[in-house]
Amino acid sequence: MNPDPDYSAAYLRLGTDAGDGLTGHGFVFTIGRGNDVQVAAIDLLRERILGRDVEETLADLGGLWRELVHDSQLRWLGPEKGIAHMAIGAVVNAAWDLRAKREGRPLWQVLALLSPAEIVDLVDFRYLSDALTPAEAIDLLEKALPGRAEREADLLATGYPAYTTTPGWLGYDDAKLVRLCREAVADGFTQIKLKVGADRADDVRRLALARDAVGPGVAIAVDANQRWDVAEAVEWMAALAPYDVAWIEEPTSPDDVLGHAAIARAVSPIPVATGEHVANRVVFKQLLQAQAIDVLQLDWCRVAGVNENVANLLLAAKFGVRVCPHAGGVGLCEVVQHLSMFDYVAVSGTTAGRMVEYVDHLHEHFVTPAVVTRGRYQTPTAPGSGAQMLADSIEAYRHA
Amino acid sequence: MNPDPDYSAAYLRLGTDAGDGLTGHGFVFTIGRGNDVQVAAIDLLRERILGRDVEETLADLGGLWRELVHDSQLRWLGPEKGIAHMAIGAVVNAAWDLRAKREGRPLWQVLALLSPAEIVDLVDFRYLSDALTPAEAIDLLEKALPGRAEREADLLATGYPAYTTTPGWLGYDDAKLVRLCREAVADGFTQIKLKVGADRADDVRRLALARDAVGPGVAIAVDANQRWDVAEAVEWMAALAPYDVAWIEEPTSPDDVLGHAAIARAVSPIPVATGEHVANRVVFKQLLQAQAIDVLQLDWCRVAGVNENVANLLLAAKFGVRVCPHAGGVGLCEVVQHLSMFDYVAVSGTTAGRMVEYVDHLHEHFVTPAVVTRGRYQTPTAPGSGAQMLADSIEAYRHA
Numbered sequence: 001m002n003p004d005p006d007y008s009a010a011y012l013r014l015g016t017d018a019g020d021g022l023t024g025h026g027f028v029f030t031i032g033r034g035n036d037v038q039v040a041a042i043d044l045l046r047e048r049i050l051g052r053d054v055e056e057t058l059a060d061l062g063g064l065w066r067e068l069v070h071d072s073q074l075r076w077l078g079p080e081k082g083i084a085h086m087a088i089g090a091v092v093n094a095a096w097d098l099r100a101k102r103e104g105r106p107l108w109q110v111l112a113l114l115s116p117a118e119i120v121d122l123v124d125f126r127y128l129s130d131a132l133t134p135a136e137a138i139d140l141l142e143k144a145l146p147g148r149a150e151r152e153a154d155l156l157a158t159g160y161p162a163y164t165t166t167p168g169w170l171g172y173d174d175a176k177l178v179r180l181c182r183e184a185v186a187d188g189f190t191q192i193k194l195k196v197g198a199d200r201a202d203d204v205r206r207l208a209l210a211r212d213a214v215g216p217g218v219a220i221a222v223d224a225n226q227r228w229d230v231a232e233a234v235e236w237m238a239a240l241a242p243y244d245v246a247w248i249e250e251p252t253s254p255d256d257v258l259g260h261a262a263i264a265r266a267v268s269p270i271p272v273a274t275g276e277h278v279a280n281r282v283v284f285k286q287l288l289q290a291q292a293i294d295v296l297q298l299d300w301c302r303v304a305g306v307n308e309n310v311a312n313l314l315l316a317a318k319f320g321v322r323v324c325p326h327a328g329g330v331g332l333c334e335v336v337q338h339l340s341m342f343d344y345v346a347v348s349g350t351t352a353g354r355m356v357e358y359v360d361h362l363h364e365h366f367v368t369p370a371v372v373t374r375g376r377y378q379t380p381t382a383p384g385s386g387a388q389m390l391a392d393s394i395e396a397y398r399h400a
Numbered sequence: 401m402n403p404d405p406d407y408s409a410a411y412l413r414l415g416t417d418a419g420d421g422l423t424g425h426g427f428v429f430t431i432g433r434g435n436d437v438q439v440a441a442i443d444l445l446r447e448r449i450l451g452r453d454v455e456e457t458l459a460d461l462g463g464l465w466r467e468l469v470h471d472s473q474l475r476w477l478g479p480e481k482g483i484a485h486m487a488i489g490a491v492v493n494a495a496w497d498l499r500a501k502r503e504g505r506p507l508w509q510v511l512a513l514l515s516p517a518e519i520v521d522l523v524d525f526r527y528l529s530d531a532l533t534p535a536e537a538i539d540l541l542e543k544a545l546p547g548r549a550e551r552e553a554d555l556l557a558t559g560y561p562a563y564t565t566t567p568g569w570l571g572y573d574d575a576k577l578v579r580l581c582r583e584a585v586a587d588g589f590t591q592i593k594l595k596v597g598a599d600r601a602d603d604v605r606r607l608a609l610a611r612d613a614v615g616p617g618v619a620i621a622v623d624a625n626q627r628w629d630v631a632e633a634v635e636w637m638a639a640l641a642p643y644d645v646a647w648i649e650e651p652t653s654p655d656d657v658l659g660h661a662a663i664a665r666a667v668s669p670i671p672v673a674t675g676e677h678v679a680n681r682v683v684f685k686q687l688l689q690a691q692a693i694d695v696l697q698l699d700w701c702r703v704a705g706v707n708e709n710v711a712n713l714l715l716a717a718k719f720g721v722r723v724c725p726h727a728g729g730v731g732l733c734e735v736v737q738h739l740s741m742f743d744y745v746a747v748s749g750t751t752a753g754r755m756v757e758y759v760d761h762l763h764e765h766f767v768t769p770a771v772v773t774r775g776r777y778q779t780p781t782a783p784g785s786g787a788q789m790l791a792d793s794i795e796a797y798r799h800a
Contacts, residue, residue, distance in 0.1 A: 001472060001475075002472045002476070003472055004472060004473070005472070005473070006473065030473075030476055030477065031472065031473050031476045032473035032476075033444060033471070033473040033474055034441070034444060034473060034474050034476070034477045034484060036440065036444070037437060037440045037441045037444055037477070037483065037484070038477065040436065040437045040440045041434070041437045041483070044433060044434060044436070044437055071433070072401060072402045072403055072404060072405070072431065073404070073405070073406065073430075073431050073432035073433040073434060074433055074434050075401075076402070076430055076431045076432075076434070077430065077434045077437070077438065077482060077483050077486075078481075078482050078677075079626070079653075079654065079677055080653075080655070081478075081481045081482045081655070081679060082477060082478050082481045082482020082483055082484060082485070082679075083437065083441070083477050083482055083483040083484060084434060084437070084482060084483060085482070086477075126629065126653075127629060127652060127653040127655075127656055127659070128629075129629040129630070129631065130629060130630040130631065130659060130662065226479070229526065229527060229528075229529040229530060230529070230530040231529065231530065252527060253479075253480075253526075253527040253682045254479065255480070255481070255527075255679065255680065255682040255683055255686075256527055256682050256685075256686065257657060257658070257686060258657070258686045258689055258690060259527070259530060259682075259686075262530065277478075277479055279481060279482075279655065279679075280655065282653045282655040282656050282659075283655055285656075286655075286656065286657060286658045286659075289658050290658060
């Protein structure tokens, strides 16, 4: 589905007159054409941000979210989806990056230090109340209060589980696939992921090779990148099922809640995963209500920032569905790990079945690159969200 | 929900070197901020259009649609939703406008003269096949072949039913509401629509006044513009039900298929309507599959143009749901009437329960303004889609 990606990002810096030298950084990952339109959408929000009181704004990021998302003229361009919504996400996330830096803490810890009431106040429950009320959210967060300190200590000591998509791209020949599978196991990963959906016979052959290379103890997920209709997904997965598939990711349109539900029923017990292209919390809500997904794959920049992803984490916790965020791209590993770590400390309280995607490229452009060792993200301790790119990289790769 | 609209449009002209002076016109209606971003998104498609062979392109608009919608880099920005998708719609619709002008026919007639196979070829069935296959679409179009000529003659003689939203805006005082309701009846409308959702007691009072003003024989629909959660919609509608409501429009988020389904079950027999903000055919498919809507309100520029709306008409026909398009805004009445007229002649074959929205403003800016007489759109006979604005209006209102 994505034959010619040209990895890009619409990148935002938020400065203040505080004189502390701190800036907030946010971005929207794109794969090329349209990046300039995404930049224009972010630029449109400039007038809403310039001149605000820094303390007040950062102290009420739930308020900032609601103000931007409920702007009726911008809302018309979605509502709450696509370029306009992702632009809000970049601004909100830059504000979170700044807030974390000013607090001198990594973002995951800033979030995990909030009280249940403060966390719930970050979330807009409009359109969610048939599935999750603020009172239910408070309740589940309070249940996770005991053990926060122990889980934080565990996180700092042992990190958070990762899986790798590095071996599985469709363009690799069989020898490279097998070599990369073996390297992934040697590197300590317990799950890998293969792209599928271009050619069924190829997929069967590649999956058999991968299974043989990693052995029975390593999980193999597959990712169809939205290629299929419902019936095709079911038939295709029947051919792949004998190789013990950890999940089928994006079998069809990310908008198709009922389609995912039909696929999930048909391919059971193979878990169904989606989320990197799910436009907002309302679609995630329905995917959970319809029992359409077994794995919720939130994305850092597809929805309107940290606040909406906190809503997604709360929804997943309510429905008992595990969250395995999408990463890779430009900088996604650096940032999205913070959300899973916050989830572990303060929301779901568990890492069971949960892991963050990892792809081993482009980390060298970030000030605090994600570090994955022996199949686990090493918990970041540097202040901020991880979004800040190196000045030299920005200079070298910025477009006119 | 839309307290401060600043009616705007991202407007596109498509020229050729044919020397015939004909240009194709397309637009995306917006309500202000963000219009420039919408323009930038349309501009991004310029390189995909410039230099193409005119005859070949216009002869295969299904191919143009697929090429633009399946562009993987642009697709990343949606997929198939929001600013990027609406930009494709503007381009596709401008191409249809040009094609109709070159054929010397109104758009509705261009479409209604196509064979079932040609109509089906306009549609991308990806993600639809669990609800509608090309063969099923051919079948229902062939069933509508007998009578095409009679229905065209009827359309040209009597026009197509309209309803009016003119009386019902929330800002009007009671006296103005009552006066406009009476004028609507005097003008021959058999359905009006009121905005609701700001204040329940106000809504009850206004609806009672409107019912008294129009009498029992005129239908009154209500429109909540996405204000409610599921439970709130159900409770609010219980208060309005005694006044014989023709439909409840946009009770909640346009993304919430399951929410609409829950509301539809609870407020039955009041019909549920939505569509002006439904992002694409995949969401419409689900609204139909889930029996979540009784009225499908397609919009001219929310989805990727005529082709996707042909898909929406076919889906509605398959599920036996009536289509009552959204109009008003800038130019929507001028253009969307063509889709309903095509539907009557060649798809559903009926106008039963169907009507096109009408609002009495901004028509003076269009070369071939929509004409509504005695509550019916007069069938346009001028070549084109109706999208072309007057040169003086473009000059007077264009932004820098």
